[in-house]
Amino acid sequence: MPLPDPAGRLLAALLAGAAGVLCFAPFDLFWLAPLPWLALFALLRRAPTPRQAAWTGFLFGLGFFVAGVSWIFVSLSVFGGMPWWLAGPATLLFCAAMALYPALAGWTFKRWQPAGFWRQALFYAALIAAVDWLRSWIFTGFPWLAIGYTQAPPSPLAGFAPLIGVFGLSLLVALSGATLLRWRLGLPLLAALVAIGFGLRQIEWTTAEGEPVSVALIQGNIPQDMKFRPESFIRTLTLYRDLIAANPAQLTLLPETALPAFIDHLPVDYLDELKTLASRQGGDLILGTLTGVPGGTYFNSAVSLGSSPSQVYSKSHLVPFGEFIPAGFAWFMAQANIPLSAFSAGPEQQTPLAVSGRHVAVNICYEDVFGDEIIRALPQAGILANLSNTAWFGRSLAQPQHLQIARMRAAETGRPMLRATNTGMTAIIDARGNLVAALPAFETGVLRGEVRAHTGSTPFGQAGNPLFLGLLAISLLLACRLGRKKA
Template sequence: MAFAPYDYGYAAIPALMFIYRIWLLPTKYHPILLSYLFGVGLFAAGIWWVYISIHDFGGADGLSAIGLTSLLVGFWALFPALAGLVVVRLMRHSRPGWRVFAAAFVWISVEYLRGNYLLNGFPWLQIAYSQLNSPLAGYAPLVGVYGIGFLLAVSAFILTEVLLTKLSSRYIWLILAIWAGGQLLKNVAWTQAAGEPIKITLVQGNISQDQKWQSNQRLTTLQLYRHLTEQHWDSKVIIWPETAIPAFLSQVQTAYLDPLAAEARRHDTDLVVSMPSGGEGNQYFNSVLALSDKPTLYHKNHLLPFGEYLPLQPLSGWVLDWLEIPLGDFTAGADRQPLLTAGGYAFVTTICYEDAFGELVSRQIGDAGYIVNVTNDAWFGDSAQAFQHMQMAQMRALETGRYLVRVTNTGVTGFIGPDGKVRSQAATFTTTTLTDTIVPMSGITPYSRFGDTTVFAGLLALLGLAYAINMLNNSDRTS
């Protein structure tokens, strides 16, 4: 309930208190089993929409779709269990003053492992995303999602220890200091305007996923996007969603894109479109093309497992072939690619899933005036997924101190300010456009400059300090 679309952010506190209390149970195996069941509840309630993708659009029968969704939920539920295992085995019998910090560090370390390494990373439902509207959001430009997650977990774990009377109530002052500090940090401007406002139009085509790639619908789709675009030649930049063009770049370059680009130039408008590209040497890319003075391509770098490529080969390929589920086989673009430019400013491009990775967005933000995310969340129907995805995009804007424009096929399309707040938003599942202005920004936040590695180094130093204080208190008591 702490995550979008419900947005009861403070619900994360009792949830974390609950699992921490589980870890303190005196039995040997129950805390680990209950931590796993906690994970099952979290992910079953949070990512059930995977079923829609597998069944409604992947073509699997209902029973197979339920089985695959349950398998995915069961796999990700292992991570709360892993956190429980580490805490129970190594820290449960430690002194409370040290334990709360150590357990919080374990929790966010497991989130980092889940979010960046296993199956190319799955950072969905990390606890920090629930805090966009809380005082802890003020820490995002400093320490990113893992720093916020640590502070939230520490707060919840201290409250649990105080309620169990194992920790002095004076620790409540530490919680108050953490949350008051976050509120004060919200007033800090980490970046500044770099130029005049830019008028941008986002085009939401609302093409049904089961119709999108049918060859007899291609011309209709292309005509729709052209028609919607021609109504907004007064905008400086017009942006289409992920794979808005249901054809390879080579198939539409001459007859469709070249005339459209020429018309855009006559109106002094830059057009940003998306389609698959490649085909040479069996390499296919999910790409964004900026039709500005110097047309430039960006190829998606961080691919979606089981959607754009198949991990765990040959097992995954065999299973999905048996279920007759068609999936893409894209090639990842380079880690470092030239930034695209539109409206006179370079921008960081993220395609769909990429905006879930803070360091991926931050590594080139110093050279960019704003961020563009193009997405197609139609795969997941009318579910919470699109709103959860929007929540993650908001965090990227807040971490970097940049405006973020997010254009999707069916929603949620919107403009996000450097404070992480949604400035304007289009209705979902409607064919529409959304026009607003952004301000290109310059400067770089501490998080964007130093990244997650420095955040974890700082947390390790804090953990070492807490351990030293704990040992000193033990020494004083024994002497």
Template sequence: MKKYLSKLLNKATSSLSAQLLTAAFLGAIQVFAFAPFQQWWVLYPSFVGIFLLLKKVQQQHKKLFLVSFIFNLSMFVATLHWIYVSMDLFGGMPLIISALLIVLLCAYLALFPSLALWLTYKIPTKSSVIRLLLIMPSLWLITDWLRGWVLTGFPWAYLGYSHADTVLVGFAPILGVQGITLAILLICACLTLLTLKKSPKLASLLILAVVMSGYSLKQLTFTELQPAIKVALVQGNIDQNKKWEPNELYPSILKYLELSGIRNSKDNSGNDLITAKKPAETELVIWPESAIAGLEVDMQRFLQSLSLKFTQENKALLTGIINYDVNNKDYYNSIIMLGKLPPGQGYSQTSPNRYAKHQLLPIGEFVPFEDLLRPLAPYFNLPMSSFQRGGEIQENLKFSNSTLAPALCYEIAFPELLRKNVHEKTGLIITLSNDAWFGDSIGPAQHLEIARMRAIELGRPLLRSTNNGITAIYDSLGNELGRLPSNTDAVLRRAVQPAYGQTPYQQVGQTPLFIFCLLSLISAFVLIKRKAA
């Protein structure tokens, strides 16, 4: 086996072009670790392969950063290529320009992990144990953190998301998704050491310790279930090409009302009269992001009438809408609640029972350097691409005896943002989205995979309502309670138990990981100095 691997590695490193092709292949296969493919195991040959390749490249004094960059670039291109759908179908971009922009985005994202790999192999040490077990995972976590923060951040495709159905998921309520990433990197490092026959006992024991720790932690629960509440997630499946046309506003709303069990009719004077098909039990009805594709300020008569009817039916409605501040002339991507709500929380334009999105999507919701970019192409003038940010920390929404922590679309990919808004008495996580921008690509499946991890990290059920999919519900352990097929108009009804309490991750966040990185790098520095002495 060793002879075969050595022969294969020599062939893969025989020239710079061979190294780059090998690195591109090893990076590209990582897409299969994530949804919808969920072949988590491919990360291990991918990383072991790149570690062996970089060791060889280092010994040959060749293009170490370039090989690292191609590995990560191919990973991001394979994983994020679906972004082209929004550019092609809704942005009016020529194919060549769309492709170029995607490559540029992926090249930018690839700089962060490439820096980690480059530094890992540039730091002068002959010890593979120090390099792979102390330096590499620490630098990878640090550059991942930077990728999720610099220029508002893009924390997509963290390695840990791929392992939600493995024993390593036990680390999520303790350390968050990046705790799983650390476990994956340590196992990959140990497998590489075993391949190199370096410290095999240490490598074997560490793999066993990581796996057994993950298994043991997976058996623990940190939150306590509460009495169930009934929820109805409405998937309207509104055509994205027509959604923002003025004459489509009320037909879309009527469709949502019909799916919600409420129809619109006229009284004897011809005025709108909202009526119910049949009496309903107490229920939280959830519509997706910007389900009401109009300005809240312009729809007060309708919204007040709708809220009254939901109250009469002992129901509450949570829906996405656009809030316009007439005084400051600012737009906000918002969530409002109507209908049967706790005292003092009822609907009004100044009601506290609302949420304004904080983490805005670049280009989609705000355009950086807009004076320069907006004139270039329709893609930089998508509908509602000039939002203002809501506060980083906002009050939970309230329904019945429970409280709800909201996240709008892209925000669910920011674990620390949601963690700061989840409290001991937060019962549910609600995320509204509209992934119709990305058609039938793999993007919505990745988005759902990310949302599911938030339920596991914080030990709370997660309700995800979308325009055309994937609408789904997860319990406080991340187990799926139901989903709706994509591109269908339907309703997902379930009884869901809120959960109170705090996971260790909820209490301390990523602090333990920062401590690990600091101590690991200090230890590596001390050990390298000792060996050099």
């Protein structure tokens, strides 16, 4: 195969990166996932210098992130009120910053490219997984679209999730893609991984305990541009009260900031009424609201009301620019109209909420992207619950992508996940990561069902990412005989 010219190689990288988004929700072409990273591997091997390899990785990443997280523009411009001429470049700049991670992988691969095809494939896969992991914590982290999410259930490779988590799956996908460059080697490896993953899917890592708990997950579908308007406040309170009253359950969940006011400022008789409604079956309600002091220290919180003593969980991993303003960027946020963008972070370690006779680990919106943080509540928590408001992102890829992330968290931990969202996607996910039921997006409704708490731990739930990091280290040791010989 002739060596493509530099422009052709860079264009191919850009298109391959954009195509990689098809492997994620809502397209769910998980079986296609090795191919975009096969294309990147082939292009990097043919790059003549580390600099050219870095540009190849950068263009791949740029295509990938522009196609996959363009909903950031929606949040900044459509709902954040930022002028399009500033929101557009800001979104592109963010995607370019994220593209630096595959650029780093490309440069490193070419700089120390080992001899031999198998060593090259291992080295490449380890680097791709490593930059996925680095992206999860540098500058507070943005692990959205980590490659391993493509293998959330129903992919048979999801069987590896309870062992090595999403970043371990990133390594397996990248390795599968690289080895497919020589299909006589790659196809048997991929078949073996699928078979092993399918076998691992048959293992019950955790055990259901106690009787099922009836749940009602409420999707208010409050338009984002109306959510914080004073004239909509009473209508919002009435809507949620009526939906709760019409759907009795032992555990009721409302979305993130469902009641868009500080809880101490809500009418006392209204809160008493919610508590009475929640207590009808000896149950409890968890609602998203604000706690703290207006103009002072305040939190994005979940508060429980009902038969159990009232408890509070406050979001600990905040979203840059959406929930706090990084140093030096006040001028940038002044161009937008994002209310309550200076939250304080709650404690990293918080006790699961004891509600409805179960321990529920609440996380709010973006927090469930961080698997190593979700397991802090284990093994005490038997149920995971996510309260979200993705109305900020409109009718985009964000909502199905977020649901896919939640399914991975359930598969990693062996815990069911309940999702109550404002506009979608409200869902019940079982302890194996399978989608049990979901409401249509952008409709007002209540998802009713039953869930059982689970006990026990998966290997990932016990150790988190150190298992993946050990696998990463082994891959690098097997791959690396430092040198620059090109095969």
